[in-house]
Amino acid sequence: MVWEQRWHPLREEWVVVAAHRQDRPWSGDTVAASTQAELPRHSPECHFCPGNERVSGQRNPDYTGIHVFDNDHPCVGSDAPVDLDVPHPHYRNRPATGIARVACYTPRHDLSLSRLGVDTTHAVLTELATQYRELGARDDVDHVLVFENRGEAVGVSNPHPHCQIYATNFVFRTIANEAATCAKHHAATGRALLQDILDAERADAKRVLTENDSAIAFVPYFARYAYEVFVAPLRPVASLADLSDSERRDLAAALSDVLVRYDNLWQMPFPYVMAFHQAPTDGREHPGFGFHIELHPPLRKPELLKYLAGPEIGGGNFLSDTSPETKAAELGALPSTHYRSDP
Numbered sequence: 001m002v003w004e005q006r007w008h009p010l011r012e013e014w015v016v017v018a019a020h021r022q023d024r025p026w027s028g029d030t031v032a033a034s035t036q037a038e039l040p041r042h043s044p045e046c047h048f049c050p051g052n053e054r055v056s057g058q059r060n061p062d063y064t065g066i067h068v069f070d071n072d073h074p075c076v077g078s079d080a081p082v083d084l085d086v087p088h089p090h091y092r093n094r095p096a097t098g099i100a101r102v103a104c105y106t107p108r109h110d111l112s113l114s115r116l117g118v119d120t121t122h123a124v125l126t127e128l129a130t131q132y133r134e135l136g137a138r139d140d141v142d143h144v145l146v147f148e149n150r151g152e153a154v155g156v157s158n159p160h161p162h163c164q165i166y167a168t169n170f171v172f173r174t175i176a177n178e179a180a181t182c183a184k185h186h187a188a189t190g191r192a193l194l195q196d197i198l199d200a201e202r203a204d205a206k207r208v209l210t211e212n213d214s215a216i217a218f219v220p221y222f223a224r225y226a227y228e229v230f231v232a233p234l235r236p237v238a239s240l241a242d243l244s245d246s247e248r249r250d251l252a253a254a255l256s257d258v259l260v261r262y263d264n265l266w267q268m269p270f271p272y273v274m275a276f277h278q279a280p281t282d283g284r285e286h287p288g289f290g291f292h293i294e295l296h297p298p299l300r301k302p303e304l305l306k307y308l309a310g311p312e313i314g315g316g317n318f319l320s321d322t323s324p325e326t327k328a329a330e331l332g333a334l335p336s337t338h339y340r341s342d343p
């Protein structure tokens, strides 16, 4: 039984781990089990499939690899309204400028990153490094947030495998806090905070899922979500763009390994929010920043969502019903070959 508070060093907050609550009686809603309906290789209704018309009226090219394009429903854009009213001088607002893009991993509508293998995952990371460099170099972009929402449990309507890129005129709060925390740690110790975390995880080893020459994946000691995983290069860098090609390949291998285990866990497409924590591109120094990928799955069990409620939404700290060591052991015991090895 784990019943204690664990310090989350990157977020500088306590996580309440109360794993004895996992099996408490539950009479609330459950998430419908994934139907795992067979998807077609190409869907005429999909706005992301090759050759199809998008919402904007533009037509997708007959792409064969990774395809990046501007989001047709952007949350930030160069054409955001600039004539804004503010209702009271105590309040502030400003135009929602920036660039929002979509990156389709593959022309295949029916696949997922977990089934694309290391080569394609490597190519995806290489393209995302290019996007980070290109968008981050713009004067009007302070930060490039790359993320993938996977599955209906996190609100995804189009199953075509893709991630999103938000290049914004502000730094997203989680990254801004992390950059400040890492800079403080670096000033105090001369070390990258992520490096210290990696040292601790490797020494403890209980929560490590996979490690290769230059990358590692583990359930962090201070995980907030069941099955939460960090994937990181062993060498602390600011972004994907700072890795060598072989380091990006190792990172792709570690990420791919985790995504396969996720799907194998309940033999279903495993939902998650995946976010790339890369240093802001605001022109400032970010000493000690440690690029890594965070995976946050919303499910505690195949049909049971982790609800964010009083502690999380009301109080701002997480209450975790699961022990990170138990979840790491579950993931670690799974085969590293996808249960559907038929792409």
Ligand SMILES: [Zn+2]
Binding pocket: 042, 043, 046, 047, 048, 049, 108, 109, 160
């Ligand atoms: Zn599609």
